[in-house]
Amino acid sequence: MHPLALLLKEHEGWLVRRVSDYAVEREYNRYTSPLEEAWRVSVAGLTDSICAALELSSDPWELGPDDDFMHDPVAAFGVQEAQKHRTRGVTLEMFLGLMKYYRQGYLDLVAAQQDEPTLLRQYARFIERIFDRIEIAFCAEWSRSDAMTSAIRDLQEANRRITNEKNQFLTIFESLPIPVFLLNDRLRINQMNQAASKLLLSNERAGSYYYSRRKTDTPFPWFGHEVGEFLAADEEERNFFATLAAGNGEHRYRVSLRWMQDISRKFTGMIVIMNDITEQWRLEQKQETGG
Numbered sequence: 001m002h003p004l005a006l007l008l009k010e011h012e013g014w015l016v017r018r019v020s021d022y023a024v025e026r027e028y029n030r031y032t033s034p035l036e037e038a039w040r041v042s043v044a045g046l047t048d049s050i051c052a053a054l055e056l057s058s059d060p061w062e063l064g065p066d067d068d069f070m071h072d073p074v075a076a077f078g079v080q081e082a083q084k085h086r087t088r089g090v091t092l093e094m095f096l097g098l099m100k101y102y103r104q105g106y107l108d109l110v111a112a113q114q115d116e117p118t119l120l121r122q123y124a125r126f127i128e129r130i131f132d133r134i135e136i137a138f139c140a141e142w143s144r145s146d147a148m149t150s151a152i153r154d155l156q157e158a159n160r161r162i163t164n165e166k167n168q169f170l171t172i173f174e175s176l177p178i179p180v181f182l183l184n185d186r187l188r189i190n191q192m193n194q195a196a197s198k199l200l201l202s203n204e205r206a207g208s209y210y211y212s213r214r215k216t217d218t219p220f221p222w223f224g225h226e227v228g229e230f231l232a233a234d235e236e237e238r239n240f241f242a243t244l245a246a247g248n249g250e251h252r253y254r255v256s257l258r259w260m261q262d263i264s265r266k267f268t269g270m271i272v273i274m275n276d277i278t279e280q281w282r283l284e285q286k287q288e289t290g291g
Contacts, residue, residue, distance in 0.1 A: 002058060004123050005051040007113070008106070015043045015105050020263050022101035029264035031094065036263040046102060049077045050130050060122075060129045069137040074130060078137030088158060092142050096135060103131040174206040181220060181272040182260075187227065189218040190269060199274070220272070223255060227270070230257045241277075252281035 001009075008015070016039045023029045033039065053061055053074040061074060069075050085095050110123045173180070179196035181189055194206040200221070201209070220227075223242060230238045238257045243250050256273040 002051075002054040004058075004110075004126065005047075005054050007109070007123075008047045008050060011109055012040065012043055012047065015047075015109060016040050016263075018105040018108055019043065019102050022105060023098060024264065026097075026101065028094075028098045028101070031090065032098070032264055034260075034262035034264040034267050036261075039263060042102075045077050045081075046106070046134070049074055049134060050106075050127065053130055054126075058126070060125045061133060062129060063132060063136070067133075069133060069140050072133060072137060075133040075137035078134035079141045081134075082138045082141035086142065086154065092139070095138065099131070099135055099138075103127070106131075170207065170210065174210075178276065179274040181274075183220055183270040183272060185268045187220055187270070189220055196274070223257075223272075226255070227257065230270075251276060251278045253277065 016036065020029070020036075020039050023032055056074070070079060081095070106127050107124055110120055110127065113120060173191075174194045176193050177195060179199045180193045181196050182191040184190045189209075192200065192209050194208070197205075197209045200218075222244065223240075226238065226240050226242070236259060240255055242253050242255050244253065245251075254275040254277050256271075256275075258271045258273070260267050260269050260271060262268065
């Protein structure tokens with residue numbers, strides 16, 4: 001494997017963090033996926049394009065007026081990304097702007113190496129030209145005469161698909177048998193499922209909180225001490241037991257506090273999961289007292 005290809009493959013995680021940091025810094029994260037895996041896939045696609053070019057030639061892939069970028073295997077990533085992002089409502093300016101920071105992340109990695117300056121300049125030149133070809137291919141696909149004709153139809157289909165996916169995940173969330181609360185960065189309830197709504201508000205209708213006007217306004221009433229300690233600690237998760245009074249006596253819960261898995265820092269906040277272990281707890285109490 002070419003040394004440049006090996007460098008990129010071995011530093012995939014570094015590139016993901018570098019590019020996502022740029023996206024947050026320049027506020028592209030408002031329109032990107034919050035999940036690290038989506039960023040990893042995009043970095044892997046770009047790296048594969050660079051590695052494919054290296055297998056054909058390690059010389060910089062200079063540009064020519066008669067190059068067929070639409071059918072260039074090295075630039076195929078750009079064509080595919082144009083087709084995907086157009087249906088998601090991403091503008092050409094938005095995509096190209098973020099691509100500049102992908103490019104910068106790759107160049108940063110090369111610049112951080114301790115190799116000969118001449119070799120690093122060759123690597124940087126190679127990466128620059130591959131990104132140029134990808135971006136030109138993207139623009140060529142975007143500007144096809146028939147592309148804009150079908151763009152509205154594609155966008156409508158994508159919106160229907162996104163709506164169906166949202167409804168599917170909302171149904172899964174509401175169907176969970178254990179209470180789940182999503183707290184915002186002010187520790188007020190952003191969302192809660194049916195089990196949580198039933199516990200806190202005595203409301204048994206699925207989706208009642210999601211479709212209400214109280215979203216993000218309801219304070220979370222429990223576990224202030226534990227939540228405070230979790231906030232002060234550098235932890236991804238904390239588990240503890242808690243007892244709450246209910247209409248039919250005390251209930252025992254195994255509570256999990258977790259941070260949202262959001263590399264884009266767009267959806268910040270905390271997840272509170274409350275697993276009711278009352279029956280097991282009462283049985284253990286009974287056994288301890290010999291009842």
